[in-house]
Amino acid sequence: MASNIKWHKTKFPGVRYREHETRKHGIQPDKYFAITYKYEGKTKTEAIGWSSNGIKPQIAANILSELKVNQTQGKFPQTLKQKKEMATNHLKEKETRELAEKEKGITFDEIWSQFYRPQAKSNKAATSWKREESLHRIWISPAIGTIPFADVSAIDLERIKTNMAKKERSPRSIQYALATVRQVYNVAKKMDLFNGDNPVKKIKMPKMDNRRTRFLSEDEAEQLLEILKDKHHQLYIIALVSIYGGLRAGEIVNLEWKDLNFAEGMVLIRDSKNTLSRHAFMTKRVKKELREFRRQTDPTQKPVFSAQKGKKINEVSRSFNEAVDELGLNVGIDDRRQKVVFHTLRHTFASWLVQRGTPLYTVAKLMGHSTLAMTERYAHLAPDNLRAAVTVLDN
CATH class of the missing domain: 1.10.150 (DNA polymerase; domain 1)
Structure with missing residues (x-):
C-alpha cells in the first residue's frame, strides 16, 4: 500500500484503518480496514473493506484470528485471498448443485x-x-x-x-x-x-430426398394464371412474379414499392431466406402487370401485397389450391414431391431457364441459392447442352 497513506491502530492487534478524505459514515469519516500478519515468513497486509459497507474492527479481528488459527492447525484458508477464492468456489458449487436439482425436476x-x-x-x-x-x-x-x-x-x-x-x-x-x-x-x-x-x-437422422421436382409446362402455367386472374387478381400478380422472377412466396409478400425499380426492371429482395439481399428482374409482362396493379392500389400501402384491412399475408390464399384442383394438376398423384403447390412456380422459373440453356451458376444466383448443389437438381433438364459438350471429343 502507498507509504503516504496515514494508518491508525485499533484496540485489536493487527487491525488498522485509514480515513476517507471527504466521505462520511454517520458523523465520522468513513474508515477503511486492513489486517497485517505473518504468512510463510513474510509480512502480509490485506484489505478488508469500508465501514460504510458494514465492516467493523471486531469483524476484521475475527477474520485475522481465523486465518492465524488455520495457519497453526494447517487448515485453510490461511490468507484473505484464499478465503475469498474458497467463498467464490463454494458459491459456484452451490449454483451448480441447484441447477442440477432444477434440471432433474423440470420436464x-x-x-x-x-x-x-x-x-x-x-x-x-x-x-x-x-x-x-x-x-x-x-x-x-x-x-x-x-x-x-x-x-x-x-x-x-x-x-x-x-x-x-x-x-x-x-x-x-x-x-x-x-x-x-x-x-x-x-x-x-x-x-x-x-x-x-x-x-x-x-440420433441418426432419416435419409431422404424431399426435394420437389415438379414444374409446369408453359400451357399449364398459362391456364393456371388465367384461372387465378379471374378468381383472385392479387394472387394472380403474386403467382406471375414467382413464375417469371423465381421469388419465394415469403419474399413476394414482403416486397414494398420502394423495392421495385421500374426504370431498370429490377426487384430488390431484402433479407431473403439465406439472409443475403439479392436482385430479381422483371420481364415485360411482369413490369406491365405490376405497374397496372400500382395504379389500382394505395401507393402508400406497405407491403405491396396485403391481406384484408391491410394486414400482412401469412399464407397463400386457398384460391391457389382451388385453381390447381380445377385444372386437375394433382389428380392421381400421391408423391407429395410431384404435387403442384405454390413453390412449384419457383421451380418452374428455374426449370424453364435451364431448358433454354442458362448456366446453372446463373440460375443459382437468380434463385438466391446458397450453394450450387441446390441448383444441380435442374441439370438433367439441359440434355442437349450436356450432349453438345461431349461432341467435342468427336472432333
Whole structure:
C-alpha cells in the first residue's frame, strides 16, 4: 500500500484503518480496514473493506484470528485471498448443485412452454412456428413431454421417429421434429437451464430426398394464371412474379414499392431466406402487370401485397389450391414431391431457364441459392447442352 497513506491502530492487534478524505459514515469519516500478519515468513497486509459497507474492527479481528488459527492447525484458508477464492468456489458449487436439482425436476414440456415457446413465437416466421407447435403437440409432447428435461435419452427420441414412421410421416417431417427438439436443448443451454449434452446428437437422422421436382409446362402455367386472374387478381400478380422472377412466396409478400425499380426492371429482395439481399428482374409482362396493379392500389400501402384491412399475408390464399384442383394438376398423384403447390412456380422459373440453356451458376444466383448443389437438381433438364459438350471429343 502507498507509504503516504496515514494508518491508525485499533484496540485489536493487527487491525488498522485509514480515513476517507471527504466521505462520511454517520458523523465520522468513513474508515477503511486492513489486517497485517505473518504468512510463510513474510509480512502480509490485506484489505478488508469500508465501514460504510458494514465492516467493523471486531469483524476484521475475527477474520485475522481465523486465518492465524488455520495457519497453526494447517487448515485453510490461511490468507484473505484464499478465503475469498474458497467463498467464490463454494458459491459456484452451490449454483451448480441447484441447477442440477432444477434440471432433474423440470420436464421437457415445462422448458417448452416457459422458455422455448415465448422466444420462438416472437423470433420465427408464423409458418415456421406453427409447424413447430404442431409437431410438439402431436409427436414430441406425447413421447417426451413429461420426462425430466435432463433425462431425455436417445431411446426416448427414437420413439418419436417410430411413432411418426408408423403413421407414414415423411422422412423430412421426422427430421423436422428432431430438429425442433434439438433447438429446444440449444436454447436451454444458452439460457443456462441445462448444461448436459444435446441428446439429439445421438440420433441418426432419416435419409431422404424431399426435394420437389415438379414444374409446369408453359400451357399449364398459362391456364393456371388465367384461372387465378379471374378468381383472385392479387394472387394472380403474386403467382406471375414467382413464375417469371423465381421469388419465394415469403419474399413476394414482403416486397414494398420502394423495392421495385421500374426504370431498370429490377426487384430488390431484402433479407431473403439465406439472409443475403439479392436482385430479381422483371420481364415485360411482369413490369406491365405490376405497374397496372400500382395504379389500382394505395401507393402508400406497405407491403405491396396485403391481406384484408391491410394486414400482412401469412399464407397463400386457398384460391391457389382451388385453381390447381380445377385444372386437375394433382389428380392421381400421391408423391407429395410431384404435387403442384405454390413453390412449384419457383421451380418452374428455374426449370424453364435451364431448358433454354442458362448456366446453372446463373440460375443459382437468380434463385438466391446458397450453394450450387441446390441448383444441380435442374441439370438433367439441359440434355442437349450436356450432349453438345461431349461432341467435342468427336472432333
